[in-house]
């Protein structure tokens with residue numbers, strides 16, 4: 001067994017896969033690489049990232065086990081934010097565990113995006129504390145994409161930041177895009193994509209490195225009805241794979257898909 005294989009198997013075990021199943025998945029993965037005459041790391045990227053992706057795909061993660069609670073991925077305790085003398089919100093408590101989806105709702109301007117940025121560690125709270133897992137994916141409301149790059153170039157760039165090999169970043173990106181019914185054209189620049197497709201790219205980039213915690217700020221703006229439904233199906237598969245998800249939304253019919261609702265209007 002190579003170092004990559006043992007790291008892959010160890011990550012599967014750490015994520016709660018049964019030893020026999022973990023060994024079987026490791027064997028199958030090694031065999032796949034051998035068939036492509038490639039080293040597993042050049043084909044699949046880092047072992048721990050590939051283990052997480054594979055579990056999402058297979059929906060075989062055993063975290064959380066039904067009836068038991070998964071580990072805490074995000075905990076806000078008494079979090080508040082003030083801009084100068086204006087209090088935006090105060091005293092926010094929220095705990096999201098592996099395998100749970102939380103929604104942050106509230107009127108325009110009550111601080112939903114600010115709270116999500118605090119969750120991501122991009123904005124400092126004025127009070128309270130934030131505990132979060134290390135592997136976080138953040139999908140901002142305004143796509144953080146570059147108009148002069150193609151989708152593939154974005155995948156490679158964002159993947160590299162997470163230590164993923166270019167080939168693996170591209171194949172993962174294309175695979176995730178397909179789940180949103182999008183097939184990126186090789187040479188099309190992002191500035192020529194429609195708003196909804198740019199938002200799909202934004203979502204794929206947030207998920208590319210298989211984070212434990214996904215923070216999504218109204219991620220479906222510009223999606224058509226079919227893609228909107230695909231998006232929620234994706235959320236369900238992330239949840240089943242043991243990820244924690246926080247979604248900012250103002251669409252009340254989204255709430256049927258979530259485990260917790262935090263009404264920020266109530267804590268402003």
Ligand SMILES: Nc1ncnc2c1ncn2[C@@H]1O[C@H](COP(=O)(O)OP(=O)(O)OP(=O)(O)O)[C@@H](O)[C@H]1O
Nearest residue numbers: 083084088106107108109110111112113114115250
């Ligand atoms: N950097 C900043 N400096 C000063 N005020 C800010 C800053 N960022 C946000 N605000 C203010 O904080 C409040 C909350 O903004 P935020 O964008 O978080 O609200 P929101 O609930 O996400 O709004 P929407 O539903 O319209 O997207 C607003 O009044 C906004 O003007």
